[in-house]
Amino acid sequence: MTQEPLAAAPRRRVLLPAPRSFCAGVERAIEIVERLLQQHGPPVYVRNQIVHNAHVVADLESRGAVFVGELDEVPDDALVVFSAHGVAPAVEREAAGRGLDTIDATCPLVAKVHAEAKRAADGGDTVILIGHEGHEEVVGTIGVAPDRTLLVESVGEVANLRVPDAERLTYLSQTTLAVTEVEAIAEALKVRFPAIKGQGADDICYATTNRQAAVAAVVDEADLVLVVGSANSSNSNRLVELANSAGVAAHLIEDAAAIDPAWLIGAETVAVTAGASAPPRLVDDVVRALAALGPIEVVERVHTRETQEFLLPQRLRPAATNRPR
Numbered sequence: 001m002t003q004e005p006l007a008a009a010p011r012r013r014v015l016l017p018a019p020r021s022f023c024a025g026v027e028r029a030i031e032i033v034e035r036l037l038q039q040h041g042p043p044v045y046v047r048n049q050i051v052h053n054a055h056v057v058a059d060l061e062s063r064g065a066v067f068v069g070e071l072d073e074v075p076d077d078a079l080v081v082f083s084a085h086g087v088a089p090a091v092e093r094e095a096a097g098r099g100l101d102t103i104d105a106t107c108p109l110v111a112k113v114h115a116e117a118k119r120a121a122d123g124g125d126t127v128i129l130i131g132h133e134g135h136e137e138v139v140g141t142i143g144v145a146p147d148r149t150l151l152v153e154s155v156g157e158v159a160n161l162r163v164p165d166a167e168r169l170t171y172l173s174q175t176t177l178a179v180t181e182v183e184a185i186a187e188a189l190k191v192r193f194p195a196i197k198g199q200g201a202d203d204i205c206y207a208t209t210n211r212q213a214a215v216a217a218v219v220d221e222a223d224l225v226l227v228v229g230s231a232n233s234s235n236s237n238r239l240v241e242l243a244n245s246a247g248v249a250a251h252l253i254e255d256a257a258a259i260d261p262a263w264l265i266g267a268e269t270v271a272v273t274a275g276a277s278a279p280p281r282l283v284d285d286v287v288r289a290l291a292a293l294g295p296i297e298v299v300e301r302v303h304t305r306e307t308q309e310f311l312l313p314q315r316l317r318p319a320a321t322n323r324p325r
């Protein structure tokens, strides 16, 4: 009796939308802490998580970084880093009042929104900030002009906004929101307050915009989307929502260990991406974990190539080169 040859197991396609993982602002913030640990030695205090990723935080902690929620947890002679999400001016004043040595790792694109908020408020406008209540970036931006800023989280909230003067308004947004969501809220603001100033979704940073566009470009081909990122990472959560809103199952995973094999049943094409605060090595781990579950074909889909770099703070730049970072 002749035997039928065994059919080869079908290869699962793994799509890697690009860009994914670290952005320039996150790389800069991590490098600031790393350089301080090298130059100054531990402990280096960091107010809040330097970036919203548990692996990054654990790695820096193992090398001597100490993460605190407030400055009162920091001794008087300490060196303190402000995280990439930015801080309210009141925090800077508190640090200066105590004579703390501080280094600001605020992403320059968050600092730009702070500058816009200050300019608008100094000019007499009320700032309408589109953002998520309680997010560290939002707390910092509101802190620029706390008496002149109103927070809006959804289109539905626009109808209930009470403003002191409808002719003196500027809207801004958190940098890591969904582009479509901000555009919808901005449109609702313009309908309700025709004189409002603002520039659509322009405050959303290039990294958030690009990661969303890269996922949007592949989501129709995917049966499943895995987003590597921590639960408190805003831009990572927006990637999950983007896939879900396209009708595709998506999961936010801290790392490869969080993959549930049940998700893969019937998933012939899996897209794997990562939020801007998630290290690239975690994506590599996920691809290896998928390969261990059956044959895969890995296909990278480059939507945009990023070239953005940010300078380190002056005192941390290499003296010889002052090379841009």
Ligand code: SF4
Pocket (backbone or CB within 6 Å): 023, 024, 025, 026, 084, 107, 108, 109, 110, 175, 176, 205, 206, 207, 208, 235, 276
């Ligand atoms: S996600 Fe955007 S705003 Fe946040 S650190 Fe990266 S570039 Fe800066």
